[in-house]
Amino acid sequence: MKNIKIQMNNISKVFETDEIETHALKDINVTIYEGDYISISGPSGCGKSTLLSILGLLDMPTKGEYYIEDQNVSSLSLDQAAEMRNSKIGFIFQSFNLIDELSVFDNVALPLRYQTKKVTKETITNRVNECLSLVGMSHRARHKPNQLSGGQQQRIAIARALVANPAILLVDEPTGNLDSNSGDQVMDVLEKLNEQGTTICMVTHDPRYADMAKIQLKLLDGAILTTPTLQEAI
Ligand SMILES: Nc1ncnc2c1ncn2[C@@H]1O[C@H](COP(=O)(O)OP(=O)(O)O)[C@@H](O)[C@H]1O
Numbered sequence: 323m324k325n326i327k328i329q330m331n332n333i334s335k336v337f338e339t340d341e342i343e344t345h346a347l348k349d350i351n352v353t354i355y356e357g358d359y360i361s362i363s364g365p366s367g368c369g370k371s372t373l374l375s376i377l378g379l380l381d382m383p384t385k386g387e388y389y390i391e392d393q394n395v396s397s398l399s400l401d402q403a404a405e406m407r408n409s410k411i412g413f414i415f416q417s418f419n420l421i422d423e424l425s426v427f428d429n430v431a432l433p434l435r436y437q438t439k440k441v442t443k444e445t446i447t448n449r450v451n452e453c454l455s456l457v458g459m460s461h462r463a464r465h466k467p468n469q470l471s472g473g474q475q476q477r478i479a480i481a482r483a484l485v486a487n488p489a490i491l492l493v494d495e496p497t498g499n500l501d502s503n504s505g506d507q508v509m510d511v512l513e514k515l516n517e518q519g520t521t522i523c524m525v526t527h528d529p530r531y532a533d534m535a536k537i538q539l540k541l542l543d544g545a546i547l548t549t550p551t552l553q554e555a556i
């Protein structure tokens with residue numbers, strides 16, 4: 323039996339602005355097992371980003387329970403949520419969000435240097451080099467991000483997301499800023515990482531890329547249309 327990485331029970335999210343209530347998520351139930359590769363797709367406004375924000379502890383649900391590796395994270399304080407996010411979640415965004423003043427190496431090292439627990443210089447060097455190698459970018463360690471192509475920058479962002487050994491990678495439209503060739507390369511890297519055991523949950527409106535995931539969740543008006551588990555899907 324595989325370990326459960328993420329469990330959401332009846333998660334709902336209501337946004338209240340002025341007189342208007344928006345039910346962005348309605349009773350969402352999701353279980354993500356270690357090694358899963360899940361895509362979440364659906365039309366604009368269906369709740370994809372809201373779901374990813376809650377999964378990544380960037381926002382809190384209005385109702386429901388959420389567990390990351392057995393720990394109930396439904397009602398953490400902002401500080402606790404930030405700490406949990408830093409140690410358990412790797413984010414990859416459409417905009418690569420790299421720091422242009424830092425080398426590729428230092429960008430990837432950043433999450434380790436911000437960890438509360440002290441990490442030795444040697445451990446950082448080894449782990450950063452390992453992650454750069456995983457995304458095929460070892461030869462660019464001394465470059466600055468703006469000396470690289472968009473696809474290469476996204477691969478660096480993937481290495482940075484991986485470096486602190488997160489429980490899960492949360493990926494938001496990873497190819498949105500890329501031409502199709504670079505987009506395919508980034509998707510190949512994600513596929514390879516998943517084959518090596520990384521748990522991935524990706525939001526995309528591109529059906530071609532959504533189909534590459536092993537489990538495909540479709541959202542419509544804040545509700546999941548299908549929730550096959552990996553066990554049922556194979
Ligand atoms: N901060 C917010 N305040 C009010 N309404 C919001 C907010 N964020 C999202 N919404 C609403 O929630 C619904 C889902 O939005 P979102 O999760 O961004 O959809 P998607 O990412 O699928 O396009 C939309 O109707 C959107 O207008």
Ligand SMILES: [Mg+2]
Pocket residue numbers: 370371372
């Ligand atoms: Mg969105």
